[in-house]
Amino acid sequence: MQADPKGVLTGVHFMDGDHACCEGALAAGARFAAGYPITPSTEVVERFAARIPMVGGVFIQMEDELAASIAIQGAVWGGAKAFTVTSGPGFSLMMEHVGLAAMTETPCVFVNVQRGGPSTGLPTLPGQADMMQARWGSHGDYGIIALCPNSPQECFDLTIEAFNQAERFRVPVMLMMDEVVGHMTEKVVIPPAAKIDVFPRRLTTAKPDGDYIPFQPDDDLVPPMAPVGMGYNFHITGLTHDERGYPAMNAETQDRLVRRLLKKLETVPCLHEAEGIDGADVVVVSYGITSRVAQRAIGLAREKGVRVGKFRIVTAWPFPDSEIRDLAVRVKAFVVPELNLGQMSREVERAAAGQARTIPVTHAGGSVHRPEQILMAIEEAAR
């Protein structure tokens, strides 16, 4: 389905990642946002607050992130596409509601412009230390999708992708930016609305009055939603529920429901960028701003004759297990630079299953790697 032109700021822009993310949301059809100010994400909703009254929709600054993260879900059930924006401390507060969205299969987008942590940490400086939290932050077994942009252009493009995947899989999607990508200003091309594909809300074709079974999945394991206010009388609960949506607290229903919540994500497209893999001894696996530094390091390493390839993670969750596993048998080692003390590197190591070494290049956050740090690891890996 084509994007609604009212929200599409077609043109060639010079804007930062936060602003581009907002434009991506508007282009994707987001007409409701709830937020709470937190550096370095606030500009996303500040821009939304300025834009949405002229596009048609609502922005409300809620009293805290707990409220923001559930207000968007109310808005989704009210019929809107909705998102919220935050950084580390707010992301932590939102975790219960990530679980609610996963359990009730509420399509929505959570943007985390990561900063240094833990706790209050480094509000104005980058980190990438919320990656595991994005996957495991709420309690219980559930799955989410997480995407990592590495440029303002990608902040625009991947926000649209995030909304589309949220609707397609009825799942919360995390857009894992970082402070540098959020605050760097680059060229952002916004195409005409006709060239932007948006995934519409999956609504049931069943009639009200008993025909509609709220959590009866389609063939792709995703159940269509019903519009509120049209007599479907559906019930949504965070309790373990059966296909009717009624609480059914027993192990059998739990097994059926929770396994489906994970299984439906097996067909999530694994977005990534692979280059120079053939014949490589070493592959650098990176994402977000670190991938930009890694690119430089790869260039320097190739100048020195090292056969090094690049695997840039865009879909961080579900993790690109099969891609890494296939690479692991072909290369000596993975080098995984991140602005954290080893998070996605653990996933790489797990997926590699001993077929290749995994060398993390850690960084506690607060700035970005120097290319030389990554180069050293590449050279060490190639030995």
Place this chain on the structure above:
Amino acid sequence: MAKGFVKITVDRCKGCAFCVEFCPTKVLALSSAFNSKGYHPPHVVAPEKCSGCDLCGMYCPDFAIFGVRGTEAD
């Protein structure tokens, strides 16, 4: 002459006696019989006094009784 009547869903009752207590004309009393859950449901002891006001229906937390205006034949 009764102006109303009540309908009781016996097995839904939990014997709280709100209906018995708050019926304005004391139409009901708890029965000595048990329902399938082991509670004493209400039964009508003074049908001629029932006005069908449905206060019993409004009080009943278990939706086990309600009052109707008119006679049962209507």
Place this chain on the structure above:
Amino acid sequence: MSAVCIENPVEQFLRMDRIPHIWCPGCGIGTTVNCFARALIESKADLQKVAVVSGIGCTGRVAGYTKLDSFHTTHGRAIPFATGLKLANPSLQVVVYSGDGDLFAIGGNHMIHAARRNVDLKVVCVNNLVYAMTGGQTGPATPDHVITATAPYGTYEPAFNLPQLVEAAGACYVARWTTFHVRQLARSMAEMFARRGFCFVEVLSPCPTLYQRRNKMGDGLDAMKAYKELSKTRHGAPTSEVALSRAGEIVVGKFVDRQRPDYGDLMRLQLSETLGDRYAEPEACTCG
């Protein structure tokens, strides 16, 4: 004349496939649901447009039994969920139905902000003075010098005066009844449905299994008789004077009924004034 199957008027609003419900003998929550049903009938509400949002707790289970679009959300967060629902879809009549602990402890912040904003929500707070579902622990509305699961030697915390708090935060309609006052409660609910703005009604209800039992106050019927005896209707009473105590007078009535523009009005007014023709008014934010 053909035989008509007469139905309990509440049943059209219930998911009969889930009855009997989980509430205890003598619990008043079911009574409030009867009042809710009568209020919906009396106010000739378009049932398709009524949505119920609840939190967690015994009262929170109301959403699961009502045959309306209903949402059983997280503990304390029914109000912000309802805010999003209402703002995205203003044609809905959004009712928040939850308990004293859910709305005033963990949910306290959201209560005061929604009241401050005067979001068009109708809040039914069933106050059984404890956290019942989890076993009868102390809550912000528990009177002092009573035994609870977390105050085995007696409470010593002052309780909130719920109507006063909600009025001070900005609610435009504030009332209190008990489960004894079924007709008045149904009328208050119907009044709330007929108007806009943040409306709040507190309903005192027995919790025989936990609160009553621990404090040797008898069963549900004993509580109801106490409500009848101790309550005094004082419409328009200053909310500062309606605090509850362990065995003191229960002031009931409609305390606050004032006109204030609701959040939706305020938003539209400000934006259309500032933006003029450029303002794209959101009738509903619904996506395609």
